[in-house]
Amino acid sequence: MIRIFIVDDHQVVIDGISSILSEVEEIKIIGSALNGLEALRKLETESPDVLLLDINMPEMDGIQLVRALKEKGRTLNTLVLTMHNNPQFTKELIAEGVQGCVLKNAGKKDLILAITEVNNGGSFYSEAVTDSLKESLDKTQEAIDEVQLTKREVEIVKLIALENTTNEIAEKLSISAYTVDTHRKNIINKLGVKNLAGLVRFAFEKNLL
Amino acid sequence: MIRIFIVDDHQVVIDGISSILSEVEEIKIIGSALNGLEALRKLETESPDVLLLDINMPEMDGIQLVRALKEKGRTLNTLVLTMHNNPQFTKELIAEGVQGCVLKNAGKKDLILAITEVNNGGSFYSEAVTDSLKESLDKTQEAIDEVQLTKREVEIVKLIALENTTNEIAEKLSISAYTVDTHRKNIINKLGVKNLAGLVRFAFEKNLL
DNA sequence: AATAAAATACCGAGAATTAGGTATTTTCAT
């Protein structure tokens, strides 16, 4: 018997998955949460075999939840449900030690397969996910590194996207406007975008916000 | 017996809803599609009582599909499934004559209620949806109209978000840079944002791109 | 301890955006 806990901010998705999985004898859903905080609280008492996790959630997203659990010394077999197939994201998931990742547009067969696989201590990544990861890795490491922003750079990207000017950012971070300027310049170069608009666009496409 | 056709770009959602609804005797799912185009094609031969439609789809979104069906003279009882609760969107749905709207984080009770209601020629909007619509309508009409961008303005928002400068936009649209400047100014005022970054952000939040 | 990467800071010139207007022509719906 595999005991599952679902975290997804959409009740329909929770109900739907519950419904799909209720057809499977070996799987039982022991609980669910509509957001990261609720999940954290409930998981203090519940102990599922597999955590089924939506990655796109408001407030506390999936990756943050995994990190929070890790900090608490709580390691669970985790299977991530994701909407979009973003290699950058996949890499983060693997880095965080998440065992599996299934696209939401996968079928129920894949879902059930992934759950049993993850429960057995294995890992499962949808073919589409690994494909796009491979493709991404096929590009020279150099090219990938180019798109890797540093912590500070990510911080600045966010502040820019939130309508702060260079001077405002400088004040908020207690650094010189010149420095912010340099960061912005480096970011634009790294991303290969043309201007601030492209930078903001990037912030949204990689859902940094 | 209510015959339903589901359109959603996530297979898991389709499976999930199918599974939920399979528990209900009077409801039967006769088909599904993963995107607008597929739906258009299949609906030429299928004739469901209720069309269950995801609103956030790539390529052809829900509203576009409703419009396309309308143009073909194909009017169906339509129930929209939406992710986010955006009053602007709700108004568009009502304007297009969509009979109902259920949030994805609604429970299955609401879903089933909505389907039967819509099938009976009635309409069903989740409480949360009507609430936010009411709240939105409570603001003065003036304030609401302020956030309504004109066709030209939307065009310019897109071009800005795609990294075009004022001069480039002027050239592409064969108008004066001064005019583009004026449009940008008006847009920033209407949206209540501070600068170009806020404008690009808006473009993504309202998924204009 | 040495090295690389990241973060910091500075300068100047040119390009683009922002804010403050005003004003005419088109388009569209009543």
Place this chain on the structure above:
DNA sequence: ATGAAAATACCTAATTCTCGGTATTTTATT
């Protein structure tokens, strides 16, 4: 056909961003 909304165009000044650099200090890793 008339009025309102939309689209067009212009002007100036101030601010902000962009691009070309260079260079020092911190932080992290081997």
